[in-house]
Amino acid sequence: MVSSKTETGEARREVVVSAPINIALIKYWGKRDEARMVPLNDSVSLTIDTLCAKTKIRVGGSVEADSVQINGTDYDMTSQKRFWKCFAEARKILHERNGEEADEECFEVVSKTNFPVAAGLASSAAGFAAIAFALGKIYDFSEEEVARLARMGSGSACRSVFDGLVHWKAGENDDTSVEKVADAWPELRAIILVTSEKEKAVGSSTGMRFTVETSELLKYRVSHVVPERVKSLIEAYRNRDFQKLGEIIMADSNQLHAVCLDTKPPLRYMNDASWHIVSIVEAFNATTFRAAYSFDAGSNACIFIQQKDVAVFLATAAKYAQFSEDLKLSMPEARIVEAQNLLNVEPKDCSISNVIVSAVGRGPTVIHDLDAGDC
């Protein structure tokens, strides 16, 4: 019997959940097995608590076909391979548990994100984590099953189904797994600087495939660099060693973009605005290490920082990245960092369209209303 049916046989079940996006501190770039969504190397991430997908899933009863609606737009299931793979994995688990009856199970997904989809903000990670987490609640899937469902939709989504510091292990053969390796660090914050410039970038699935096929440096990254880096990063995080953590975060972000550049054709996700933000962070850190940048496959910056330094960073960034007056209104008042560190950084309009300050490491939760304000 499919567990979506109540004891009276009534086929109806729904749940509403919220799942955050996540940012990798050690980056995922490259699959060992595209069909099974198995990565070439371990990655480590934190969720960004305030950027989430809220998702209602209904199953059974009147739900006679799979459907997905995101931010009011209906998606065509026949062309959406990612959703199909995720749903197929759910039906496979149900089939193993309940037999053929499960093959008829259908899922109705209504999802809302509190940020633009495909704006380089890992929306698919939040979306598939929410779907997987919701199905897990409905069917009482194990953590491993939930992570697997999320992964089938979008590899990095499996890192959004846990709270705290999350470690996605590449594993060997087919045994990739994901787990929480440390509690949330309450003092830690992420500042997302959204650059409004829309780059015509190659999507990350396609991009990483190109890198796997053509970059020689990626092999060395996977075999020699990442394993050591993952250990050091987890240790620094557990020891609350912010500087060491930050230095590893920046080194790994830079190495992601290095292997992208070593790809044929070269992949370029950081633009002049991204690099200006790098300069600001370097100058900001000149006397005391207080901030670490990380860039995913896009030009937006994620700055990891401790709560005590958020205001001074924002004030400094507002000056040197020339935030608009509108944007400045939402900033806390603070002295900017000492000018001598920033003498070589000329203020420049980076067209930062939005700034989001968020706690990190919350993980997904069951909520009660798809239209509630916050995550």
Added chain:
Amino acid sequence: MVSSKTETGEARREVVVSAPINIALIKYWGKRDEARMVPLNDSVSLTIDTLCAKTKIRVGGSVEADSVQINGTDYDMTSQKRFWKCFAEARKILHERNGEEADEECFEVVSKTNFPVAAGLASSAAGFAAIAFALGKIYDFSEEEVARLARMGSGSACRSVFDGLVHWKAGENDDTSVEKVADAWPELRAIILVTSEKEKAVGSSTGMRFTVETSELLKYRVSHVVPERVKSLIEAYRNRDFQKLGEIIMADSNQLHAVCLDTKPPLRYMNDASWHIVSIVEAFNATTFRAAYSFDAGSNACIFIQQKDVAVFLATAAKYAQFSEDLKLSMPEARIVEAQNLLNVEPKDCSISNVIVSAVGRGPTVIHDLDAGDC
């Protein structure tokens, strides 16, 4: 007897030479021995015939102190370590040949370049190649000695003392060497697109030291990528296989910038304008492979291309990189490449301040007049 003396013992000798800059097809980035200027990996280059340093050297007689004047500016010898190292090496060779008398030998250098110094156009390579080549003419130094003198001033300068395709071998221990490995390819051209934007870049000597100290990917590049690539490139060049040559050139340029990005702090030499030129080349090559870009430690592009394709490339670049009207006046008339390949490339002002089209592989020559027009 120092060979700068005539048979009558008169101490006077002068020579005027011209030496071109060179562009590496396989890039030099990182020294194994800073003092002896020994590189970590092999590099391969071609000279750019029309960009040169013309240099007059006088020795002996009334020349009682080392002096260097470049483009009318006198350089202070006490602070110019590069000149000092080059001159010291020359005196060392003379000492071995002639004994202590040679220690007093002084060199008067007057040099003129036909392009701005330190504009990211490898001026030091041309300058030191000219000094070394001139001293070689005066003292009858061997090719190996000339290359060594040039290298002491600026590593890549040793590649400008030969014509044809030049291979600088890293060697082992102290045995680095440089040689011509193929004749000039008469049909081959280099188009230099000078971006006027002055980047505050880290100089290449400092930059490569940072990379050696901090990049893990560089190790793999040096040990595993470059050796194979050098072989393939020389083979493609000898076979006149333009596509294979061009693909290796672009891959190695991209990998140079990848290891720069993998450096702490990350080094970034290519800017938005450079990347726009990359897009133009990719689109230009979409149906037929006809052009290959290469970027040194700077934002200027060097496009390797065959003479038959120069006009169509320039016309295409003039449109999509928005050359100024002044610049267009010097362009040959040509149809631009088929529009469908460039549909995704939006014209963009790259602030190209100069375009230089040059034959390649000429090497240095003795000339008769420092003020003659061409190289």
